[in-house]
Amino acid sequence: NLNDPNRSNRRVAYYYDHDVGNYHFFLGHPMKPHRIRMTHNLISNYGLCDEYEYDAPHPEGEGARVVNDITQGMDEELEDAVKWERRVLAGPRGRAMQVFRPRRATKTDMTKFHTDEYIDLLEAVTPETADAMTGGGIRCLTGEDCPAFEGVFEFCTISAGGSLGAAEKLNGGLADIAVNWAGGLHHAKKSEASGFCYVNDIVLGILELLRIHPRVLYIDVDVHHGDGVEEAFYTTDRVMTCSFHRFGEFFPGTGDVRDNGIKRGKGYAVNVPLRDGITDATYHTIFKPVIAKIIETFRPGAIVLQMGADSLSGDKLGGFNLTLEGHAECARFVRSFNIPTMLVGGGGYTIKNVSKAWTKETAIMCGIELPEDLPYNRYMEYFGPRYKLEVLPTNVDDHNPPEYIEALKRHIFENLRDLPH
Ligand code: ZL4
Numbered sequence: 001n002l003n004d005p006n007r008s009n010r011r012v013a014y015y016y017d018h019d020v021g022n023y024h025f026f027l028g029h030p031m032k033p034h035r036i037r038m039t040h041n042l043i044s045n046y047g048l049c050d051e052y053e054y055d056a057p058h059p060e061g062e063g064a065r066v067v068n069d070i071t072q073g074m075d076e077e078l079e080d081a082v083k084w085e086r087r088v089l090a091g092p093r094g095r096a097m098q099v100f101r102p103r104r105a106t107k108t109d110m111t112k113f114h115t116d117e118y119i120d121l122l123e124a125v126t127p128e129t130a131d132a133m134t135g136g137g138i139r140c141l142t143g144e145d146c147p148a149f150e151g152v153f154e155f156c157t158i159s160a161g162g163s164l165g166a167a168e169k170l171n172g173g174l175a176d177i178a179v180n181w182a183g184g185l186h187h188a189k190k191s192e193a194s195g196f197c198y199v200n201d202i203v204l205g206i207l208e209l210l211r212i213h214p215r216v217l218y219i220d221v222d223v224h225h226g227d228g229v230e231e232a233f234y235t236t237d238r239v240m241t242c243s244f245h246r247f248g249e250f251f252p253g254t255g256d257v258r259d260n261g262i263k264r265g266k267g268y269a270v271n272v273p274l275r276d277g278i279t280d281a282t283y284h285t286i287f288k289p290v291i292a293k294i295i296e297t298f299r300p301g302a303i304v305l306q307m308g309a310d311s312l313s314g315d316k317l318g319g320f321n322l323t324l325e326g327h328a329e330c331a332r333f334v335r336s337f338n339i340p341t342m343l344v345g346g347g348g349y350t351i352k353n354v355s356k357a358w359t360k361e362t363a364i365m366c367g368i369e370l371p372e373d374l375p376y377n378r379y380m381e382y383f384g385p386r387y388k389l390e391v392l393p394t395n396v397d398d399h400n401p402p403e404y405i406e407a408l409k410r411h412i413f414e415n416l417r418d419l420p421h
């Protein structure tokens with residue numbers, strides 16, 4: 001039954017470039033692209049994938065090959081044990097999803113949203129100019145949040161290339177769900193980097209989806225407000241943006257519940273400003289009804305879901321108290337509507353938790369609930385002492401009383417009632 005919301009066999013396309021983990025923002029910078037590599041390693045050791053199939057010929061002309069072969073150099077007995085564990089976890093279902101190395105986004109791709117001048121500047125960053133271009137005088141790359149690190153442009157071609165590849169795959173009807181954990185960089189503006197984000201892969205991906213779909217819904221569960229995406233589509237009724245975020249003396253400071261779009265876009269931006277310490281239970285008393293109502297009234301042809309993992313409990317920058325289960329429930333809930341969906345990453349600064357979240361969520365997209373015991377993997381030592389696929393809540397106070405949540409819901413539902421449907 002194709003309409004069964006829990007139908008397990010969605011076609012999932014997963015985008016990963018094994019170079020992504022090699023980029024470093026700056027010493028001590030909280031954003032660590034290495035977390036994408038950790039995620040991929042955990043995904044492959046859970047048996048969800050094992051090799052690449054290239055979307056397009058790779059510029060370096062490489063063919064498909066096995067990646068992440070952590071068994072190389074192991075003694076035979078351990079190698080057998082690891083391979084056996086993978087086979088057991090993968091089970092009889094065979095390969096769960098298709099794996100692609102994305103093409104790199106080009107300047108022409110990027111200037112579908114960004115200005116030529118800004119992209120030229122980004123491309124001009126080299127090891128020699130990097131230091132001089134950070135902060136000092138150049139307005140577009142600002143200070144410690146967005147340093148001009150070595151390879152920043154290439155990093156952006158990977159992140160944006162994944163989201164474009166994912167959008168193209170959905171447009172072609174070749175997948176039901178497409179995943180790019182290297183994307184989700186929601187703060188980047190038309191001609192300015194902001195909040196660790198340089199090129200807005202999400203805006204580029206949505207623009208691609210709009211070629212086929214009259215209406216696209218954007219949902220953002222990162223703990224920060226999705227301001228760059230909201231701003232890009234603030235005056236259009238073809239994209240509805242909905243961000244859940246921590247609000248009140250917190251970056252970037254935008255995303256008041258009263259900000260809901262202008263001109264033709266009036267009513268097509270939804271903001272859910274939350275206080276710190278929010279738990280799974282409180283979060284879902286607002287996430288589920290708001291998303292269900294939006295889908296019912298807006299009837300999107302495609303969804304982009306930003307799964308920023310900094311809303312998890314214990315995040316270095318976050319302040320929410322969501323467990324792995326509560327975070328993943330957002331993805332499971334959106335999947336149940338059975339609408340073509342692209343999942344992207346975003347924030348997430350306690351990196352062992354980021355890789356657990358995005359691994360669990362990748363599996364859920366494939367219709368698989370993973371066992372809690374982590375499989376042997378290359379980054380095993382990050383996950384001690386419990387080695388479990390879990391993020392537990394802490395006992396911090398939830399500063400979101402029921403009255404506050406109810407008032408937010410009332411405000412949002414009243415706005416949605418005014419939309420044509
Ligand atoms: C750091 O330790 O709130 C950057 C940034 C670099 C290394 C050493 C420099 C120390 C925390 C953050 C000084 C850093 C001062 N290093 C940074 C107003 C601010 C000005 C910059 O998840 N300082 C700016 C951005 C936010 C601000 C959050 C979230 C992205 C996303 C999607 C972006 N900026 C105050 C901070 C450190 C750093 C330690 C930092 N920056 C924490 N929060 C911010 O939504 C990917």
Ligand code: CA
Nearest residue numbers: 220222224244
């Ligand atoms: Ca958000």
Ligand code: ZN
Nearest residue numbers: 222224310347
């Ligand atoms: Zn964030």
